[in-house]
Amino acid sequence: MTTTVQTTAAVSLRGVTRTYGRGSAAIRAVDDVDLDLPRGGWTAVMGPSGSGKSTLLHLAAGLERADAGRVVVAGTDITDAGDQQLTELRRTRIGFVFQSFNLIGSLTAEQNVALPLRLAGRAPRRSEVRSVLASVGLADRVRHRPRELSGGQQQRVAIARAMVTRPDVLFADEPTGALDSTSARTVLDLLRAMADAGQSIVMVTHDPGAAARADAVVFLRDGRIVDRLAGADTHAVAERLAAWER
Amino acid sequence: MLRLARAGAERVSFGFPPREGIAERWSLFVGATLSVCLGVALVQSSLLLLITAATMDTPGGLSPTERLRFDDGRTAAVSMLGVVMGGAAFLAIFIISSTFAFTVDQRRRDLALLRLVGGSRGQLRRLLLGEAVLLGTLGAGLGIPAGLGVMAVQAWLMRRMGFVPDGFHGQWRMWILGASIGTGLVLAVAGAMAAAHRAARVRPLDALRDSGEATRVMTAGRWILGLLFLGGALALAIVAPHGGPAGGQAMAMNVPLCAAVAAAAFGPLLIPAVARLIPTGTGGPLGSLTRANLRDGRRRSASVAAPVTVLVALVLGQAGASASFTTSGIEQLRRTTAADLVVESSGPIGERIAAVPGVASASTEIELPAQITTGAGEDRETSTITVLVVDFAAYARTHPGSEALLGLDHRTAATGPGGDISAGTTRVELPGLDLGDLPVAAGVPAAVSGGADLLLPRGMVPPAQLTSAPSATFVRVTPGTALPDLTAHGKVSTVDRWLAADAETRGSTSNKIMVLVLGLGALYALVGVVNSVVIGAAARRREFAEARVTGLSRGQVIRAALAESSAVSVAGILLGLVAAGGAFIAVLNTTAAVTGTATLDPPWTLFAGLTATILLATGVTSVITSWSATRERPVLLLGARE
Numbered sequence: 001m002t003t004t005v006q007t008t009a010a011v012s013l014r015g016v017t018r019t020y021g022r023g024s025a026a027i028r029a030v031d032d033v034d035l036d037l038p039r040g041g042w043t044a045v046m047g048p049s050g051s052g053k054s055t056l057l058h059l060a061a062g063l064e065r066a067d068a069g070r071v072v073v074a075g076t077d078i079t080d081a082g083d084q085q086l087t088e089l090r091r092t093r094i095g096f097v098f099q100s101f102n103l104i105g106s107l108t109a110e111q112n113v114a115l116p117l118r119l120a121g122r123a124p125r126r127s128e129v130r131s132v133l134a135s136v137g138l139a140d141r142v143r144h145r146p147r148e149l150s151g152g153q154q155q156r157v158a159i160a161r162a163m164v165t166r167p168d169v170l171f172a173d174e175p176t177g178a179l180d181s182t183s184a185r186t187v188l189d190l191l192r193a194m195a196d197a198g199q200s201i202v203m204v205t206h207d208p209g210a211a212a213r214a215d216a217v218v219f220l221r222d223g224r225i226v227d228r229l230a231g232a233d234t235h236a237v238a239e240r241l242a243a244w245e246r
Numbered sequence: 247m248l249r250l251a252r253a254g255a256e257r258v259s260f261g262f263p264p265r266e267g268i269a270e271r272w273s274l275f276v277g278a279t280l281s282v283c284l285g286v287a288l289v290q291s292s293l294l295l296l297i298t299a300a301t302m303d304t305p306g307g308l309s310p311t312e313r314l315r316f317d318d319g320r321t322a323a324v325s326m327l328g329v330v331m332g333g334a335a336f337l338a339i340f341i342i343s344s345t346f347a348f349t350v351d352q353r354r355r356d357l358a359l360l361r362l363v364g365g366s367r368g369q370l371r372r373l374l375l376g377e378a379v380l381l382g383t384l385g386a387g388l389g390i391p392a393g394l395g396v397m398a399v400q401a402w403l404m405r406r407m408g409f410v411p412d413g414f415h416g417q418w419r420m421w422i423l424g425a426s427i428g429t430g431l432v433l434a435v436a437g438a439m440a441a442a443h444r445a446a447r448v449r450p451l452d453a454l455r456d457s458g459e460a461t462r463v464m465t466a467g468r469w470i471l472g473l474l475f476l477g478g479a480l481a482l483a484i485v486a487p488h489g490g491p492a493g494g495q496a497m498a499m500n501v502p503l504c505a506a507v508a509a510a511a512f513g514p515l516l517i518p519a520v521a522r523l524i525p526t527g528t529g530g531p532l533g534s535l536t537r538a539n540l541r542d543g544r545r546r547s548a549s550v551a552a553p554v555t556v557l558v559a560l561v562l563g564q565a566g567a568s569a570s571f572t573t574s575g576i577e578q579l580r581r582t583t584a585a586d587l588v589v590e591s592s593g594p595i596g597e598r599i600a601a602v603p604g605v606a607s608a609s610t611e612i613e614l615p616a617q618i619t620t621g622a623g624e625d626r627e628t629s630t631i632t633v634l635v636v637d638f639a640a641y642a643r644t645h646p647g648s649e650a651l652l653g654l655d656h657r658t659a660a661t662g663p664g665g666d667i668s669a670g671t672t673r674v675e676l677p678g679l680d681l682g683d684l685p686v687a688a689g690v691p692a693a694v695s696g697g698a699d700l701l702l703p704r705g706m707v708p709p710a711q712l713t714s715a716p717s718a719t720f721v722r723v724t725p726g727t728a729l730p731d732l733t734a735h736g737k738v739s740t741v742d743r744w745l746a747a748d749a750e751t752r753g754s755t756s757n758k759i760m761v762l763v764l765g766l767g768a769l770y771a772l773v774g775v776v777n778s779v780v781i782g783a784a785a786r787r788r789e790f791a792e793a794r795v796t797g798l799s800r801g802q803v804i805r806a807a808l809a810e811s812s813a814v815s816v817a818g819i820l821l822g823l824v825a826a827g828g829a830f831i832a833v834l835n836t837t838a839a840v841t842g843t844a845t846l847d848p849p850w851t852l853f854a855g856l857t858a859t860i861l862l863a864t865g866v867t868s869v870i871t872s873w874s875a876t877r878e879r880p881v882l883l884l885g886a887r888e
């Protein structure tokens with residue numbers, strides 16, 4: 001691929017394959033995927049359960065190593081990156097949000113958000129961290145611990161934590177999967193605002209409503225990309241998904 | 247949990263550990279600190295007592311005989327304290343390092359999260375090692391005063407049991423401060439190091455999901471450690487029978503230590519496999535849950551069982567070996583004593599007794615302390631021993647197996663059953679009498695129960711030296727005559743009665759030594775066991791909450807946890823039994839090689855008591871920890887998706 005692809009794409013996968021298990025038990029979770037996700041755009045990944053969405057996201061974020069193919073994130077080829085390089089990447093280039101928020105239970109919202117900066121060797125200002133928390137609507141919850149927050153609030157803390165380093169790409173694996181519709185809407189509004197401000201976002205979701213908020217949707221089945229949609233509404237996404245899940 | 251302090255007012259501050267974090271992880275930190283504190287206390291106390299005993303001055307105003315007896319007692323006390331010290335060091339190394347490794351292992355999830363938000367391997371290692379330094383120093387700091395308490399107890403035990411004189415107290419040394427802090431620090435860091443390295447190496451996603459590398463239970467290090475110590479145990483067991491009575495005993499006593507470390511290293515393989523075979527008494531869904539937990543928590547089970555294994559192997563193996571050698575020694579003594587009566591008295595009364603009608607023969611053995619010097623120049627070594635002054639011919643007649651004495655003249659000394667002196671030339675000094683360099687010939691073979699190291703012929707020692715020394719006269723009665731009345735000559739007992747009384751004394755001495763060597767160490771290991779149960783339950787609040795929302799009652803959760811912990815304890819006990827069994831094999835072979843009769847005297851009562859204590863301690867701890875971990879309503883815990 002040309003260098004232009006690498007500079008315009010937030011994430012670029014070429015012939016990426018990931019197999020779990022060996023022999024007859026081997027599962028091709030991701031099977032020879034070519035994918036370019038645009039910089040400054042919000043892409044949703046959809047597909048039946050077990051189709052390889054999470055694996056794809058982990059590969060793109062450098063959390064999982066590809067068996068074959070190349071992975072370029074924010075202009076950096078991470079296919080053969082060592083641990084130090086991947087750590088550097090996690091610190092500065094990417095943010096990751098999990099379905100199960102994965103906050104550290106003993107730390108307050110503020111401390112959770114400040115953590116990546118501390119790990120990067122900075123002593124973050126309280127005002128800086130608070131403004132990020134304020135941007136996810138949690139200005140009044142800075143001293144709460146995860147167990148004292150609702151699911152939607154916890155997920156917003158997780159997004160703040162992922163965003164505090166101003167990453168090039170934000171990866172989110174079913175960020176609304178554990179949330180009720182109101183909390184989900186708050187989170188999606190937040191992501192939309194971030195995308196509008198130029199943030200690259202890759203999000204796995206099962207919810208056509210959530211996918212419709214994104215700029216584009218790719219459909220995955222048995223580890224392969226089988227379809228794409230751009231600017232579709234909830235109804236169109238749902239119909240397409242239903243067609244692929246049949 | 248984070249060493250990220252140093253924050254100004256306007257910075258986001260992280261306490262150490264964060265206050266709420268203490269609620270969840272305090273048991274890990276307390277457990278780790280406690281293991282260091284008690285380990286350091288035990289080592290420090292043993293070390294100070296050892297040094298005090300070794301530098302103990304012989305009090306003034308003693309007669310030459312008393313002075314030599316005092317020196318002999320000091321040598322015995324020093325060598326016993328050496329063993330106590332070795333045991334304490336072994337336990338401290340084992341328990342501290344495994345506790346630290348366990349606390350690191352229990353936090354894999356937290357550590358994975360740190361990695362996911364940008365923590366590097368180096369940061370993780372520094373964090374964990376920094377923690378180990380802090381907790382090691384804290385534990386050692388608490389251990390130093392605690393060690394003074396332990397020392398008072400140990401010194402009191404030794405005084406009470408008569409191993410040291412009444413005024414004996416452990417003495418403080420200033421440098422022990424550095425030694426104790428260093429011990430705590432080094433052991434804590436060493437324990438955390440391997441676990442930190444491993445935790446840092448696992449890929450974060452694997453640690454979070456508990457898949458891939460994170461599920462590997464047998465690391466290369468574990469294999470190497472296990473095989474090394476297994477090899478050590480086998481080598482000791484094989485060589486022990488060729489080590490003579492003293493060397494063989496020492497080697498056999500060390501077999502259970504090596505075997506226990508090997509068993510603990512292979513724990514992740516062995517413990518779940520064994521534990522699953524144990525009926526937990528909970529059938530149905532609870533039973534399957536217990537079995538599934540055992541399979542899933544292999545590393546946890548192994549970490550909980552490790553101190554159990556070491557405790558059982560140590561106590562059972564060493565006490566069993568010691569009791570067996572005592573029994574074997576008594577039986578050997580019985581076989582090598584051919585007499586009917588024993589008269590305990592003082593001085594050379596043999597001739598007078600032999601003159602009594604009905605006495606066929608009498609062998610008087612007079613005990614004296616002596617100082618011997620072997621080697622010359624640089625290698626010169628002086629030590630205090632016990633000698634027996636005997637009539638070689640009478641002795642040989644009374645003690646089958648020592649016929650070699652018959653060929654010796656009266657200017658030659660002979661090796662005694664103590665076995666510490668070999669044939670050659672030795673300079674011998676009796677209290678107030680220098681006998682000069684004596685030729686020493688092979689006389690009596692070394693006996694399991696030891697005894698005098700040197701036999702001196704009667705003619706060599708002036709009667710004045712002998713009159714007040716304690717003596718035992720072995721009397722053979724002319725067949726067909728009534729037992730002669732010898733009460734005028736001393737305390738008379740039949741040989742059987744005398745042997746029984748002697749056995750009792752030896753048994754009780756060996757028991758006292760075992761209490762000294764093992765008592766406090768076993769208590770420490772028991773604390774280690776309780777500690778590991780607490781640490782094992784610390785990270786399970788969430789799991790318990792999940793079980794409850796799945797429909798288990800709180801009681802059922804506690805029962806399942808109890809069944810699991812009991813199965814793990816029993817598996818640990820069984821492995822300990824196997825390790826002790828290794829020692830027993832060495833004992834059988836050694837006693838057979840040394841006395842001709844294989845002897846084993848396994849301490850079943852002790853084993854039953856130990857098993858009951860362990861099961862009670864782990865059971866009660868498990869109930870308390872799971873009860874407290876289920877105190878919160880489950881939804882509260884599950885609501886927070888950490």
Ligand SMILES: Nc1ncnc2c1ncn2[C@@H]1O[C@H](COP(=O)(O)OP(=O)(O)OP(=O)(O)O)[C@@H](O)[C@H]1O
Pocket residue numbers: 020021027028029047048049050051052053054055056457458
């Ligand atoms: N660590 C693993 N070991 C073995 N197989 C795995 C592993 N992770 C994923 N798989 C398998 O790979 C396939 C894809 O899994 P993946 O988690 O990517 O699916 P998904 O599309 O995210 O599903 P869902 O929508 O249910 O989250 C599945 O068949 C899964 O069983």
Ligand SMILES: [Mg+2]
Pocket residue numbers: 053054055173
């Ligand atoms: Mg998934």
